[in-house]
Every structure is written in C-alpha cells, then in structure tokens.
Amino acid sequence: MTNSFADYLNTDLYFVIGSNPTEAHPMAGAKIMSSLLNGTKLIVADPRRIELAEKADIWLQHRPGTDIPLLNGLMHIIIKEGLQDNAFIDERTEGFEALKATVETYTPARVAEMTGVPEKLLYDAARLYATTAKAMICYTLGITEHICGVDNVMSVANLAMLTGHLGKEGCGVNPQRGQNNVQGACDMGALPGDYPGYQKVVNPEAQAKFEKAWGVKLSEKPGLTIPDMMDAAVEGKLKAMYVLGEDPVMTDPDANHIKKAFNAMEFVVVQELFMSETAKLADVILPGASFAEKDGTFSSSERRVQRVRKAIEPIGDCKADWQIICEVANRMGCKMDYTHPEQIFNEMAALTPSYGGINYERIEHIGLQWPCPTLDHPGTPVLHTKSFARGKGLFKAIEHTPPAEMPDEEYPYLLSTGRILYHYNVTTRHSSALDAHRPEEMAMIHPADAATLGVCTGDKVRVSSRRGSVVTKVDVTDKVLTGMIWMSFHYRETPTNELTVNAFDPVSKTGEYKVAAVQIEKVA
Amino acid sequence: MSTVTLTIDGQQVSVPAGTTVLEAAWKVGSFIPTFCHDPELSKPGACRICVVEIKGARNLPASCVTAVAEGMVVETASPAVIEARKTILELMLDNHPEDCLTCHQAGDCKLQDYAYFYNVKPGAFGGAKKDYDIEDDNLFIVRNMNKCILCGKCLRACEEKQGRAVIDFAYRGFRTKVSTAMDKPLADSVCVSCGSCVAVCPTGALTEKAMIGKARKWEVQKVRTTCPFCGVGCNFDLNVNQGKVIGVTSNAAAPTNGRDMCVKGRFGVDYVHSPNRLTKPLIKKNGEFVESSWDEALDLVASKLGAIKSKYGSDAIAALSSARCTNEENYLFQKFMRAGIGTNNVDHCART
Numbered sequence: 001m002t003n004s005f006a007d008y009l010n011t012d013l014y015f016v017i018g019s020n021p022t023e024a025h026p027m028a029g030a031k032i033m034s035s036l037l038n039g040t041k042l043i044v045a046d047p048r049r050i051e052l053a054e055k056a057d058i059w060l061q062h063r064p065g066t067d068i069p070l071l072n073g074l075m076h077i078i079i080k081e082g083l084q085d086n087a088f089i090d091e092r093t094e095g096f097e098a099l100k101a102t103v104e105t106y107t108p109a110r111v112a113e114m115t116g117v118p119e120k121l122l123y124d125a126a127r128l129y130a131t132t133a134k135a136m137i138c139y140t141l142g143i144t145e146h147i148c149g150v151d152n153v154m155s156v157a158n159l160a161m162l163t164g165h166l167g168k169e170g171c172g173v174n175p176q177r178g179q180n181n182v183q184g185a186c187d188m189g190a191l192p193g194d195y196p197g198y199q200k201v202v203n204p205e206a207q208a209k210f211e212k213a214w215g216v217k218l219s220e221k222p223g224l225t226i227p228d229m230m231d232a233a234v235e236g237k238l239k240a241m242y243v244l245g246e247d248p249v250m251t252d253p254d255a256n257h258i259k260k261a262f263n264a265m266e267f268v269v270v271q272e273l274f275m276s277e278t279a280k281l282a283d284v285i286l287p288g289a290s291f292a293e294k295d296g297t298f299s300s301s302e303r304r305v306q307r308v309r310k311a312i313e314p315i316g317d318c319k320a321d322w323q324i325i326c327e328v329a330n331r332m333g334c335k336m337d338y339t340h341p342e343q344i345f346n347e348m349a350a351l352t353p354s355y356g357g358i359n360y361e362r363i364e365h366i367g368l369q370w371p372c373p374t375l376d377h378p379g380t381p382v383l384h385t386k387s388f389a390r391g392k393g394l395f396k397a398i399e400h401t402p403p404a405e406m407p408d409e410e411y412p413y414l415l416s417t418g419r420i421l422y423h424y425n426v427t428t429r430h431s432s433a434l435d436a437h438r439p440e441e442m443a444m445i446h447p448a449d450a451a452t453l454g455v456c457t458g459d460k461v462r463v464s465s466r467r468g469s470v471v472t473k474v475d476v477t478d479k480v481l482t483g484m485i486w487m488s489f490h491y492r493e494t495p496t497n498e499l500t501v502n503a504f505d506p507v508s509k510t511g512e513y514k515v516a517a518v519q520i521e522k523v524a
Numbered sequence: 525m526s527t528v529t530l531t532i533d534g535q536q537v538s539v540p541a542g543t544t545v546l547e548a549a550w551k552v553g554s555f556i557p558t559f560c561h562d563p564e565l566s567k568p569g570a571c572r573i574c575v576v577e578i579k580g581a582r583n584l585p586a587s588c589v590t591a592v593a594e595g596m597v598v599e600t601a602s603p604a605v606i607e608a609r610k611t612i613l614e615l616m617l618d619n620h621p622e623d624c625l626t627c628h629q630a631g632d633c634k635l636q637d638y639a640y641f642y643n644v645k646p647g648a649f650g651g652a653k654k655d656y657d658i659e660d661d662n663l664f665i666v667r668n669m670n671k672c673i674l675c676g677k678c679l680r681a682c683e684e685k686q687g688r689a690v691i692d693f694a695y696r697g698f699r700t701k702v703s704t705a706m707d708k709p710l711a712d713s714v715c716v717s718c719g720s721c722v723a724v725c726p727t728g729a730l731t732e733k734a735m736i737g738k739a740r741k742w743e744v745q746k747v748r749t750t751c752p753f754c755g756v757g758c759n760f761d762l763n764v765n766q767g768k769v770i771g772v773t774s775n776a777a778a779p780t781n782g783r784d785m786c787v788k789g790r791f792g793v794d795y796v797h798s799p800n801r802l803t804k805p806l807i808k809k810n811g812e813f814v815e816s817s818w819d820e821a822l823d824l825v826a827s828k829l830g831a832i833k834s835k836y837g838s839d840a841i842a843a844l845s846s847a848r849c850t851n852e853e854n855y856l857f858q859k860f861m862r863a864g865i866g867t868n869n870v871d872h873c874a875r876t
Contacts, residue, residue: 005757006779026756026787027786033688034686179754179755180751180753180755181850181854183755184854185845185872190874191870195858219867221839221868223839224871225871229844229869229871237840238840238869239835239841241844242825243844244844244857245848245849246844248844248873252873267829274801282808292769292793294850298752298757298851304757308749309749311747312767315796317803317804317805322853325860326856327818328826331825344856345851367757367779421786428788428795430800430801431798433663
C-alpha cells in the first residue's frame, strides 16, 4: 500500500476495484463502511454485488476479466474532458502521450460493449474520481489474479497518476495484501529473484554483500517461481521440495497438476500445523508451532512491522518453525546457532536497508512502517510523496488481454473464485465456531441459471472444468451475473482449485483464479 | 486554539476550549465514573453516572457532554454528586441479576466496581426486574439482556466503528432493550459477529461465548500479538490461562484496529488447540505415516536433501516459504536454501 489504514479515514472517495474488503480484509472494510456514514463517497467496480457495491454511490458491474478496458475507458473520459492533473503529469511522470494515444481508442461506447457497464456510469465514475481532491484506490486479488495481472496493476497506477492521486494523504494506490505476512515473506527474500529487501540475486553487488555476510558462495542464477517449480517437478527436473506452512494442493490453481508434481518428486518434506492436503503427499512431516507459540514479527499490508509474541509453549512435541529450520540447516553443515528470533531479526535488518532502523525495542508498542533505514527514522506512512522509486512515474500504454479461458459451448459458465468472511484459506476450518458457522461451500449462482439447472439454494451441483470436477451446494442469488458461478477455495470437500485454470501472468506468475470456463449439472 | 482555565476540586487547570468537564477532571486526577461515555464514540450523555456539581448551575450536569467554561468551579465528589450517583446505581442494581459470583464479567465490570466503590447494595427500590431469555443461539456471542444497563455503547460501536448499525434501542420505558431489527436473534440478523459490541460492553450483558467458564478475569494473562489471518495487521491480546489460549480480547492501543476486529481474529484462534494439530514428526513408511522422534525425522530430512543435492545438484531442490510464518522464519528459510542448499529456488504464495 502506498498509504496507511489510518489514512482510510482521511479520504473523500474510495474507488474499490477487484476487492471485497468487508469479507477478505474486514477491518479495512469497516473503516470504509463507517466513513460512508460521514459522507465519504464510494465507487465500486466488481462483477459481483458485494456488500460495498450495495453501499456505493456508483457500482460498475463489469464482466470478469475486463478491468483494462474499464480503466482505459475511465481515463479516456478524464482526458477528453480535461480533468487530468496536468501539473502532476508534467512534474512527476513520463509517457503520457503514449497513454493518451492508447486510451483514445477506448471510447465509452466501445468500453460499455466490452465491459457491460452503461456509458452513463462510466462518465459518472470518471468525473467523480477525477474531480475529488482526495481519492483513494483500493484493490486486491480481483486485479492481480489474471493473466494480465501486472497490466491491470499498471492500469490502476495510470489512473492514479493521471489524476495526481498519489503521494498525498487520503490518496494512493492501496492493494490490501491477502495474508498476515505475505508482505513480510516478500520483504524477507522468500522470492526466487530477490534477497531480503528486494536486492536482486542477479546483481553482483548484492550477491557479494550476502556472500560476505553468510560466508558462502551464492548462486547468481534466479530460482524457479512456484508454477515453474510445479512444471519442473512434473518434467522430472525438480527432485525434492521443502514446504513451510503452505498448502499448494488446496490453494494453487489446477490442483490436479499440483498433486502430480508432488507425486513425481523423490522427496517432499512439509512443515505444518495440520494434516493439510499437501502434507498428505509428504515423505516427512515436521510439526511446526502456531503464531501463539513463538516470538517474531509480521509485516502488514501497510508495511507495518509488528511483534508476534509467544503466549504459550508449543503444543505436544511441536517446535517453533525457526528452530526446526536451524536444526535441519545445522545437520547439513549450514551453521545456525540462533537462540531467539530477535537475533535473526537483527541479522536481517543489518542486511536489509528498508528495515535497517527497526528493532524489537522500537516496535514494542505500535510497530514501524518501512522504509525505515536508520534508528532515528520515524518510518514511512505514505510512499512516493516527492518521487517514485524510479524517479518519474512511467505511464504504460496498455491494451486489453482477454482471459486465458472463456466460456464456450462445452463449458458455458464462467467460474470466479475468492475468500469469504468466515474463513481464511485453511486454518479456520480447524476453528470450531467458524467451521460450524460456515461448514461447506455455498457456490453463488444467479436465479436465472438456477432455474435453467432446476436447483434451489442448498441443492447440490457438479461443477466441471477441463481440469477437474467437484460437487458443491449452491446459494441462489442475484449478487452474481447470469452465466457466472462464484466459489471460495476453503473446503477440502469441495476443492475449487481442481477447476481453476493453469494460466499465469507472464511477469508475476500469478494464476488466473478469477476466470475459468466450467459446466454445471444438478446432482440428484 | 484558545485555552480555558477552571477549577476542579480546588485545583486550577487550563485546557483547550471545547474540552469536556470529564476530560478536564481526568487530567487533574479526579475520579469520575462513566458508563455510556467512550472516547472513540459519539456522546449521548445518557447514563448520568458522570454528573458533577458546577457552581451556579441549576442541576447536576453530565460531565461527559458539558464543555468547560472560563472560571467554572467544579466539584466531582460533593455530597449531592455522590447521592445522585448512588441513586443511579441503586436503580440499576434493582433491575439487575444478583449473580456476580458466577458472572463471567466479574472482576472486569463497571457496575460491580462502582457498586463496590460507592457501597451500594441491591434492594433500595425493589420492583420489577427484566426477565429476558439468555440469547446463546449465536456461535460467537452470548447476549444476556437482563444485565444490560442501556448505555448504548454496543450499538454506537456497531454503527460508528463497523459501519453496520445491526442493533439499536427498541421499545420504550422499562421495556427498552437493545435489539436487532424486528427483535430477531443475532443469528438471524445481518450481524457479522465482529464482536465490537462485546469489546465495549461495561457489564456481563455481552460475552464471548467460547471464553465462558474458562477463567476468572483476574486469572487471565494477556499477551499482545498480531493477528494470524488477513494482511490488515490487527493487534489484539491473546487471553491465556494455565498455559492455554482461551480466547482473544481487543486492545484500544492496537494501532490499526483499536478495539475493533473481525469474527476471525476475535473468535477464530481456537485452531491453536484444535485436536487436529500435528504434534509429533511423521515419516511415511510403506505409504502410511508413522510417528517418529525429532532426531530420526531431522536426520532423514538432512540426509535425503543432501543425497539429492549430491546426485542432481542444488537446483534440483526447491522450497516454498510461508506467508503465515514470521519474518524471522522467512529470512532463515531463504538463507537456508541459498546458503545451505545453494539454490535460489525459494518462493511463496505471494503470486498464487
């Protein structure tokens, strides 16, 4: 996020696109919901009538996979009506002419045709966003989980730069991150091309720095991303995998492909809290400790580094995950003799400029937002106030990319997926109250489709794609478009990701969870 | 901003104009009890327990909604004030169950604390008492409206902090009650069980269901931590008794969320003690998992990974790190793969 959650209360307009915060990020959703009572405006772009769509001043119900035409269409109107922030464009950006030339072709009539959003709403939304002084974009996986996810993100950034809604209080581009420490895992270098702090493994200086710190020769060859790992395993090139607290069989797209990958490898070790679907395929399972059983830190969406504190001893014979990693490493000649996570943090912070000024003492009470390079630095609630990481913000002219797989005669329905309020990926299935409250998948389908299929809420259907087939109960609701089915991915009994498409953004390697073609039939 | 100077309990104090008498009194250390007042919510000035005596005023004004004025002379504990507060407490106690012995809230209840402080006992008025069924149909929250003192903080938190307004006052007079639309059970309402109402309730009217019977309030050890669910980064207090996490309470000092949370953070961390937890290392032998010692499992992992590295090279091994584990663990894991195994094949679910 360029800005902070506290800043949510300082804006005059939210533009929420591809994000369902009242379910997936409830406290961000609560800030938006309560602000609306004070007159803050809301534009929502979402194919589903999510809770915020019902509260919105303007709801753009665009078809799944048409974010680029929608955003280009809004920029077309803004430029046509001269509502762009020329001073910001001149001082802070480059590439405007190329953007202008591209969005020129995205006329309201064409965009209405491509997205299904009426022209009038396009005008209303473009004018409201462009003319509101403090306007904030919030997006999540509805933007990124497409084969054009990176282009979608760039389009969002284009819109914010075009109107000068960046680097200021109450503005910005704010992707709420999905998991408690997905920000931190990235920051820590759990990425195949990055050492901690996004220092590139292909950069000889960074390599030399970490070789010196760790006392070993390091590989300059970038590693494999998850989809590439799975392909390499299926091809027999990858022989072993060590999985720490992840359940790719449940959460990665095209689950049958993932299972094939795990079955193909010679040795799989899984470090887990529960017998996950991935753990079932392991050769060795190491029982890790939950967040309540260990010390450490998480970094949130707003880049806030905060303490996790040990409240109880590990359950049974479980061990803190950092201790298990140390024990494996020591057995393999990689010496790790840490006695407390604070020592690990300090080693990391000394090698990671954006964390350089952070230590446990400074984050004892309220955490710090990186970048925080020195001990006297107060942290950074708002990014890009004076310049962007590359200097000037670069407009990227972007054309529409349709989803990898669209409905056809054989698979006539469009499947889109996401998270529900009462579950978080997998652990919540082991919470007695949460699981009792939402024990099974309730796929959302439109009443018109339900009538065609002859099903009512609570009936079962079989949903099949080219890759797999699952059974689910349905929730008949006009919150989804006709021709669409929406499912979560929380239930091992209905493993939705057996259906999703094995197609990825070429740059980010993010899977296209939001669009797949399926057929639906009633189960007697 | 202009300042105002006034006298509270004989002490002179200067505060910014617009400050309430209550805030000014707290600043000089004078004790004033409150039920309906909350620094983060709107101020109805309804319960009257915070009344004070102000020289020249024709009645005892509620200090939480009275702005300071230049030269004001305030008494926070004059005989008239004490008498008024005692009368309010007597009225409340006579319409309240006398079950502090078994009430979950005992030890953290404003009504109990003030009754003790002012030495007020039940029985001054007698009369009818509320007699509602206890609502425990909901999986997360137990509502006992017999213990509700109608301060209204729950419905203001619901509306002002969560933006929902699921509950409000219903009925009139003695029958006044905090209710959902059409007085339906919470489970049948649009409530999303965030529990912000429970967090602000000053009595035992609203309780976290899973914590009832697990510990007295004074036995609970609170450990501040960061939520293990979505990426918002809420902070809360794990409630621990005898080595077990018995639940979660929110903490006003949490930077992102304050006392507000969602249903998962407040009511979902019991997975920590789930009977489904893996508690011993497991090794697959002939297709079945068999329990093993740590040494056997770790030796096996190290020797297998070592053998594969020797035979096929470092890049034949990959690791998935975890967006649920700590920064320290992610740092260590990528260090192990890069420095120990010798490959950059480490990724996590950021992209999937």
